[in-house]
Structure formats: structure tokens, C-alpha cells
Amino acid sequence: MTDVLTDLSVTTDPAEVGFDADRLKRLDRRLARWVDEGQLPGFLVTVARHGQLVHVGRGGHRDVGAGRPVTDDTRWRIYSMTKAVTSVAAMSLYEEGAFELGDPISRWLPEWADTPVYVAGSELKPVTVPQVEPIRVWHLLTHTAGITYGFHHAHPVDTLYRLRGYEWGTPPGADNAEVSRQLAAMPLLFQPGSEWNYGMSTDVLGRLVEVIAGKPLDEVFAERVFAPLGMTETSFGLRPGDDVDSLARLYGPGVVPMPAPFEEAAHSTPAFLSGGGGLVSTAGSYLRFVEMLRRGGSVRNDPDAGRVLGSRTVAHMVRNHLPGGVDLETYGRPLYAESPLRGVGFGLGFSMVLDPARYGTVASVGDYSWGGAASTAFYVDPVEDLTVTFYTQLLPSSTLPIRSYLRQLVNQALV
Numbered sequence: 001m002t003d004v005l006t007d008l009s010v011t012t013d014p015a016e017v018g019f020d021a022d023r024l025k026r027l028d029r030r031l032a033r034w035v036d037e038g039q040l041p042g043f044l045v046t047v048a049r050h051g052q053l054v055h056v057g058r059g060g061h062r063d064v065g066a067g068r069p070v071t072d073d074t075r076w077r078i079y080s081m082t083k084a085v086t087s088v089a090a091m092s093l094y095e096e097g098a099f100e101l102g103d104p105i106s107r108w109l110p111e112w113a114d115t116p117v118y119v120a121g122s123e124l125k126p127v128t129v130p131q132v133e134p135i136r137v138w139h140l141l142t143h144t145a146g147i148t149y150g151f152h153h154a155h156p157v158d159t160l161y162r163l164r165g166y167e168w169g170t171p172p173g174a175d176n177a178e179v180s181r182q183l184a185a186m187p188l189l190f191q192p193g194s195e196w197n198y199g200m201s202t203d204v205l206g207r208l209v210e211v212i213a214g215k216p217l218d219e220v221f222a223e224r225v226f227a228p229l230g231m232t233e234t235s236f237g238l239r240p241g242d243d244v245d246s247l248a249r250l251y252g253p254g255v256v257p258m259p260a261p262f263e264e265a266a267h268s269t270p271a272f273l274s275g276g277g278g279l280v281s282t283a284g285s286y287l288r289f290v291e292m293l294r295r296g297g298s299v300r301n302d303p304d305a306g307r308v309l310g311s312r313t314v315a316h317m318v319r320n321h322l323p324g325g326v327d328l329e330t331y332g333r334p335l336y337a338e339s340p341l342r343g344v345g346f347g348l349g350f351s352m353v354l355d356p357a358r359y360g361t362v363a364s365v366g367d368y369s370w371g372g373a374a375s376t377a378f379y380v381d382p383v384e385d386l387t388v389t390f391y392t393q394l395l396p397s398s399t400l401p402i403r404s405y406l407r408q409l410v411n412q413a414l415v
Helices: 021-036 079-094 137-142 156-163 176-184 201-213 217-229 260-264 283-294 311-317 402-411
Strands: 042-049 052-063 117-121 126-129 234-236 279-281 344-346 351-353 368-371 377-381 386-391
Touching: 021 042, 021 052, 021 402, 042 283, 079 137, 079 201, 079 217, 079 279, 079 283, 079 311, 079 368, 079 377, 117 156, 126 156, 137 201, 176 201, 201 217, 217 234, 217 283, 234 283, 279 283, 283 377, 283 386, 377 402, 386 402
Parallel strands: none
Antiparallel strands: 042 052, 042 386, 117 126, 234 279, 344 351, 351 368, 368 377, 377 386
16 A cells, blocks of 8 residues: 555555545535635645545636646645644754743743733723733643734724734734734733633744744744655745745635735735745645544654654643633634534634534544634544545635545545
């Protein structure tokens, strides 16, 4: 049997690892129907079990207008799937004793020492109080720091972010250090550690990683993640020499092309190396990262080849870290999120299924995942020892219920 990491060619009979090949085709048919209905531009999906690639589905176009089909070398904006990479890079520093999870981030990022906390008022006249609890490293990893996103459109602090240029982007020319300073100058949504809210916490974590490592985030990723895993086609935007036509076009609902600023943002390396959403990748390259997670921190069965994290560290990251073991619906704010809140917990960079019945989709307890704003997604099922990755370019991720369909259609094919 061929190792899943060689390429995206399926050479393993699905029956050898417990899949029904005919049932797996249902996955492609469901996705192709969205393409035919004009709701999805194109897609690429991978399914692997026990480290063997058993299914790769492709359909539609990476550029509908130009008639360019989805191919294995298509590059995708993976947006928030970047967060998993940033979290892994941070925890590789943790394994070297560079910090403890309970350390205040102001030790390295002093601008966050006195960030006030919103309690009332409008975005123009917010009423604030001092922090009771400092922002700690684990708050950034778990999205419990009180940091938000401007695109939530649900709170005066969200509006304040948008007024400062933080909605689907950042102020022009601002690098990681400047973005951290600007975010720290705006109020927190709540006292650190008191609630969960999806926001730019991982972008701040990326800046923290830079300061601790003493080098830019792209260099940290290259040394600690990409080089050990052989992820040669994952980067912050396209690199010099990359084929612009290999980058899939970005679309909104109804497969309407997104405006030029959205489309062109990933055409070159940006000033802001967003740890929360800046990477582009091919499916094969990111699959190496996902398989590393499944294997407990190593890219291959050889424990000394391509090891990024210790297995105990990975296991710690994918446990539910919300206080009392509650789910996101209980502890989180009912805002836009790239994962359902009911029956789902959150760890150090990943969500995980706590209760499949409450989650509402066939899944294993402990199945962990995350996705991106353009409807990309991955999950790892440690019970069934499988990984699933999905790629398209459809904003926002709530446009179609792709992620729940992935689980139900992959799991029904397990025999």
C-alpha cells in the first residue's frame, strides 16, 4: 500500500481499510450536485484511513469564468485552517520550555498589559473597566481572551474593529507588530477567560510566536512545520515564481466572483503574516499536516522522521479545555463561528465533538477539526483512525452545510 503522503493518487482498495468504494462515491455526487446547481464553483476532497488514501474527489472549476478545472496542484486560500498551523508552531516552542500556558502574554507583548474590558456603551463611547485577569497564552489558543472579529456584526466592539479597518482584512501596510498594537488599543469583549468568542486571538498568538522565536512567522512556520513535514506548497500568499493561475478564484453565494481586493490579497506575500488566516496551500501539502496530527505529531510511521510535536502534546491540544468540560453553546457567544456550537468543545487550536447526538451529525466522540472562511475544512477521527480534508473557495463558510455533509457521507461508507 502506498503512503498517503506521496501524492493524491489512490492506490489502496478502500475495502482493505474498511470502506465501501461505491458508498464513497455518494460523497462526490452530493458535492457535484451543488456544482451543477450553481452553488459551488468546484471542490477537492480527500479521505484517508490508517494512513492510506482511499478516496480523492474532484469536480467543478478553480476558475469558473476561465474554464480552469480543479486539479491536484490547485492552490486554495485556507484562511482559518492557518490557525491549526500557528497553534502547532506555538506548542513546538512550548515543548522547548519557551513559555508556560499560564504565562501572561504581556511578558512579551507589553501592549496587552492594560487593555480595558468593555462593559457598556456604543462603539464611539465605550464604557470600560480594567482587566481582572491578564490575557494568558492559553486564552489565545482557546479563543477566551476577549478578542473578536469585525465581521461578526453583533457587538459594539465588533463595530469598533470595523471602523479601525478590521473586517475581512487589516489596515494596509500594517505588519504583525503593528496589528498587535492596534488590537490591544481596542477594548476586550469580556474579561479574559470568562467566555469563548471566535476572533483574532490566533493572529495575536502568531505575533507572540514571532517575538519568542525571534524571527518572522513565515520563517517559524518554514523551520518548525513546513520543512519537517515536506509542505513545499504551503505559504503566506503566492511566492515569487508561483503560477497565479494555480490559485483558485474566490466566490460568494451563487458563485459570484468576489471583488478584486478579496481576490488579489493572496497574489503575493502580504505585510501582515496572519497566523489566523493567511496561508494558501495545495490539498496534498496540507494533507501532510493533517496526517501529522492523526499520527500524534510525526509525519511518517518512523517516530524520528518529520516529528513536529510529541504525541502527549497533540493529545493535550485536542482535549476540551473549556472550564467544566462544557460545550461552546454553554460557554461561547452565539455569534458567527466556523464550527457548530452545540455538543462541541474547544482545545488548543481545535474544536472537538463531545456529544455526537447534540452535535446533530454522525461523528465519533473526540473527532477534532477546524475550517476556513472560504468553506475549506478538515477533521481527524481518532476512533476510526481517519482524516478528511475539503477544499473550495466559497465565502462565507455558512453558505452551504458542507461540513456536516462531509461527516455523514464519509461515515456512512465505513463498513
